[in-house]
Amino acid sequence: MHAGLHKPETARRSARVDGRFRALLAEAGITVNGRRPHDLRLHDPAVPARVLAQGSLGLGESYMDGGWDCDDLDGMLARLLEARLHERVRGWADLVAGVQAALLNLQSRRRAWEVGRRHYDLGNDLYAAMLGRRMVYSCGYWRDAHGLDAAQEAKLDLVCRKLQLRPGLRLLDVGCGWGEMLRYAAERHGVAGVGITISEEQAAYARELCRGLPVEIRLQDYRDLRERFDRICSIGMFEHVGVRNYGAYFAMLDRCLAADGLSLLHTIGRNAAANRTDPWIARYIFPNSMLPSASQIAAAAESPGEGRLVLEDWHGFGPDYERTLLAWRANIEAAWPRLPARYDERFRRMWRFYLAASIAGFRVRHLQLWQLVFSRGLRGGYVAPR
Known part of the structure; x- marks a missing residue:
């Protein structure tokens, strides 16, 4: 009898949660169990409470668990971002992440290696299937390119032109990935x-790729570098540095860049400063990651050596990342049937959510892609290639 008295109240509470969930989605133009491609099909009645309590973590995990589906996943997530619902539905995981970021250096020397083990070491077979002919896990340059491979080669060419490479120079690649830039x-x-990396899988692949070339691949933290280079590039690595360590990164640049050197920084950026990443992304994709804002980069670049580094160029081409991600998704969806069984259905749903969320972020311009060039002050100035 006592338990029965609570059933009506439980039902009312569940109805209120479900109603709020549907109302929030409606603000973004999304209907639960609607017929449009961007509408959410609900399979598990526990999803609304899970999402309202946990925010983005609950949304992503419930999708991984098969609690809901959507035919146009990136379209749905883009609508949620445009309606800024992620700012209104913040779960306990976001609060915990905020406390951790305030108290801890999430990208310390010890923690920095975690993303290598958990993400970049997932398997070279997975990345080879997704990334195309060139194993380049960063935004392609699509201005004159048709197709992913051409866009990635155009990006490598652009970086080389910006760095003004020529025979005899010594190049450092900070976060060298699978070695394509160095090759x-x-x-x-x-x-x-x-090239330095914190991924054993990447290092092994890059050493084989660059065999016979004057290229050395190291497992090394950027903070341990103490030698001079004519040119330094970092492509898709700064997202793992963290705001507490931006000063250390630019201090490395200051002590390692030759007097007449050039350095290029290629990074995803965000529009407003923050000290942590999305809780779902942090748990399942990029642990201890953090996207920089323009103001955070600029402030850190000024700090070492009392402004000895000169910002020569800041080039944004964020919309190119949506095209890159769409090409990666097409590749991986075609490849799933031939990949090993360890990439099971939950992993596939996790990967789909990751790519769709990234596509949505760039589509609505919440995420940016920047290339910055630094020098020590070139006599006569610097002409920025495009």
Whole structure:
């Protein structure tokens, strides 16, 4: 009898939660169990409470668990972002992340290696299937390119032109990935190179890729570098540095860049400063990651050496990342049937949510892609290639 008295109240509470969930989605033009491609099909009645209590973490996890589906997942997520519902539905995970970011250096030397183990070491077979002919896990340059491989080669060419590479120079690639940038620079421009990474899988692949070239691949933290280079690039690595360590990154640049050197920083950026990343992304995709804002980069670049680094160019081409991500998604969806069974259905749903959320972020311009070029002050100035 006592339990029965609580059933009506439980039902009313559940109805209120469901009603609020549907009302919030309606603000973004999304209907639960509607017929449009961007409408959400609800399979598990526990999803509304889970999302309202946990925010983006609950939304992503419930999708991974099969609690809901959507034919146009990136379209639905783009609508949620445009309606800014992520700012109004913040779960306990976001509060915990805020406390951790305030108290801890989430990208310390010890923690920095975690993203290598949990993300970049997932398997070279997965990345080879997704990334195309060139294993480049960063935004392509689509201005004159048709197709992913051409866009990635155009990006590598753009970086080399911005760095003014020529035979005899020594290039450092901070976060060298699978070694494509160093191979391209050595073969096309005759440079010698050093690449550092925190991923054992990437290091092994890059060493094989660059075999026979004047290229050295190291497992090393950027903070441990103490040698001079004529040119330094970092492509898609700064997202793992964290605001507490931006000063350390630019201090490394200051002590390692030759007097007449050039350095290029290629990074995803966000429109407003923050000190942490989305809780779902942090748990499942990029642990301890953090996207920088323009103001955070600029402030950190001014800090070492009392302004000895000169910002020569700031180039944004964020919409190109949506095209890159769409190409990656097409590749991986076609490849799932031939990939090993360890990439099970929950993993596939996780990966789909990751790519769709990234596509949505760039589509609505909440995320940006920047390339910055630094020098020590080139006599006569710097002409920025495009």
